[in-house]
Every structure is written in C-alpha cells, then in structure tokens.
Amino acid sequence: MIQTVLELDLADYPSDHPRLYDVYQFERQSQWFVETLDPGSYVRLRVGSYMPHTSREFFRADLMWQITAKDPQTLKAWHEALEGAPQLAEF
Secondary structure, eight states: OOOOEEEEEGGGSBOSSTTOBOHHHHHHHHHHHHHHSOTTOEEEEEEETOOOOSOGGGSOTTSEEEEEESSHHHHHHHHHHHHTOHHHHTO
C-alpha cells in the first residue's frame, strides 16, 4: 500500500512578524498542490510556532490533515481555528 503525504512547512513562508507567516504566499504556492491531491491523501502541515492566520477554504475535508507544532499552545490554537472550518466540519 502506498500512502500519499504532502508536507507543507510554514517556515518556508516567513512574515515580518516573528509569530506569523506570509499567508498570501503560502496559500498562493500551496493551493495548487492541495487541489491536485486525491481524496484520502495526507497533508502534514508543520506550523512550528506560527499561529493560525489562514483562509479556512484552503483545508479540504476529504484530506487527512496532520498539524505539527513546537508547543502545545500553538497546536491548540490551530486545532481551535480549524475545527470550525466549514470544509472540515463535514468530515
């Protein structure tokens, strides 16, 4: 069995603010990759210490999302931000 995993790292999209990333560049460059994945594929999003600040439309409910963070508060913030996303609420 082959498992498809796309890994996205927010550290590749730094912002002027140390705890934020460049939302526009992240979504612009990553949207195509996410759109081309087959349903059921895994997406590993490395957030480090970056706090959530992204369009919820980016997260598809038919993909398996894994968020990795450096600290529990950041992980909790991402969990809270994404659990209300309409696309994920259906899942």
